Amino acid sequence: MSKIAAGKGDTKYNIYISNKISKRTLNQYLKTYNKLLVVTDSGIPKEHLKNLKSNINNRNVYFFTLPMGENSKSFSLYQKIINELVKFNFDRTDALIAFGGGVVGDITGFVAATYLRGICYIQIPTTLLAQVDSSIGGKTAINIPQGKNLVGSFNNPKCVFISTYFLNTLPQKEFNSGLGEIVKYALIGNRKLKKLIENNPQQIKDKKESILRIIIEESIKTKSKIVTRDEKESGVRAILNFGHTFGHAIEAYNDYKNISHGAAITLGMIIASKLSFYEGHIKDYQLDNVINIVDSLGLNSDHRKYNYFKLKKFMANDKKVSKGKLNFIMIDKNFNGFKTSNYDIKNVKKALN
Numbered sequence: 364m365s366k367i368a369a370g371k372g373d374t375k376y377n378i379y380i381s382n383k384i385s386k387r388t389l390n391q392y393l394k395t396y397n398k399l400l401v402v403t404d405s406g407i408p409k410e411h412l413k414n415l416k417s418n419i420n421n422r423n424v425y426f427f428t429l430p431m432g433e434n435s436k437s438f439s440l441y442q443k444i445i446n447e448l449v450k451f452n453f454d455r456t457d458a459l460i461a462f463g464g465g466v467v468g469d470i471t472g473f474v475a476a477t478y479l480r481g482i483c484y485i486q487i488p489t490t491l492l493a494q495v496d497s498s499i500g501g502k503t504a505i506n507i508p509q510g511k512n513l514v515g516s517f518n519n520p521k522c523v524f525i526s527t528y529f530l531n532t533l534p535q536k537e538f539n540s541g542l543g544e545i546v547k548y549a550l551i552g553n554r555k556l557k558k559l560i561e562n563n564p565q566q567i568k569d570k571k572e573s574i575l576r577i578i579i580e581e582s583i584k585t586k587s588k589i590v591t592r593d594e595k596e597s598g599v600r601a602i603l604n605f606g607h608t609f610g611h612a613i614e615a616y617n618d619y620k621n622i623s624h625g626a627a628i629t630l631g632m633i634i635a636s637k638l639s640f641y642e643g644h645i646k647d648y649q650l651d652n653v654i655n656i657v658d659s660l661g662l663n664s665d666h667r668k669y670n671y672f673k674l675k676k677f678m679a680n681d682k683k684v685s686k687g688k689l690n691f692i693m694i695d696k697n698f699n700g701f702k703t704s705n706y707d708i709k710n711v712k713k714a715l716n
């Protein structure tokens with residue numbers, strides 16, 4: 364088992380990564396709480412839930428199952444979880460456990476941030492995307508009809524337990540979605556991760572445990588380093604949005620249906636890399652390198668369906684607009700991400716053709 368520290372000051376927390384969760388370490392945390400509410404969703408295989416139950420020593424453990432899917436990040440389900448906490452008299456000596464993907468993690472973290480002005484919660488992410496991205500960094504949220512993640516807070520968990528074991532049951536589409544974010548960390552600065560991916564694409568596709576564990580670990584190191592430096596997203600955290608301005612536009616164009624977040628941002632990263640090339644920040648062989656990495660993992664790199672005219676209106680809505688000009692995250696010749704509003708719009712159009 365390896366351990367990575369994240370956060371700072373009072374909100375420091377550890378992230379544990381292993382094949383199977385260590386019962387002893389988990390209970391070292393859990394024993395400090397009287398009652399626990401495990402929030403999960405209907406798509407998480409029952410065997411995982413049974414396994415978690417058998418790993419918890421606490422006597423007062425309650426379960427709440429959300430319907431699976433993005434629609435569960437809603438006010439009405441937020442209210443239902445709160446109702447459960449009230450029903451069982453939860454107070455600040457008790458805690459929540461988020462057991463699932465990013466949907467479960469986001470809403471559970473938000474309930475924890477607001478119930479009684481804040482109680483503790485623990486993340487046990489079960490999707491690859493949640494393991495390398497959403498469970499780290501303390502962003503929590505629910506959706507409202509006006510937009511995704513518009514109501515939320517920054518709220519670090521007490522700890523995060525990551526087990527590669529859960530990935531064995533993950534559908535291919537969800538696995539690929541998480542791989543997209545892993546490629547992102549490799550392209551914005553983690554050169555060790557980039558080499559690991561370049562040297563082991565088949566093992567990754569085959570979900571070989573030893574390689575998965577190390578690429579997850581490297582991804583978390585990059586994310587936690589960046590979010591710990593910039594907890595409230597005022598500066599360097601922006602580079603985590605590499606591929607996301609184009610990717611969010613692709614998701615919005617598709618009405619958030621039929622394309623996973625990771626698949627959309629993978630296309631977004633290809634487009635952003637082309638833009639970096641047309642802007643002169645990377646060489647042609649480096650652009651080929653990016654495309655080869657994506658292809659070698661069996662991810663889609665063909666973004667021809669989405670041209671400038673289709674995406675334009677959705678890009679203007681992106682949160683990353685400052686002073687009327689859209690910021691883009693680009694990459695440089697050393698494969699470091701950087702934020703810039705200094706570019707020629709002609710190159711954006713060219714990248715999108």
Ligand SMILES: NC(=O)c1ccc[n+]([C@@H]2O[C@H](COP(=O)([O-])OP(=O)(O)OC[C@H]3O[C@@H](n4cnc5c(N)ncnc54)[C@H](O)[C@@H]3O)[C@@H](O)[C@H]2O)c1
Nearest residue numbers: 406407431464465466489490492493496497502529532533
């Ligand atoms: N807080 C953040 O920083 C952050 C970052 C990125 C994404 N997000 C949020 O995360 C959400 C997406 O998360 P996601 O991609 O994990 O999707 P998800 O939570 O919807 O999970 C995807 C599907 O996989 C199923 N599943 C989960 N674990 C499984 C397992 N081990 N085996 C089989 N099936 C399993 C779920 O039931 C669900 O149907 C979005 O709401 C997004 O806004 C948050």
Ligand SMILES: [Zn+2]
Nearest residue numbers: 544607624628
């Ligand atoms: Zn993302």
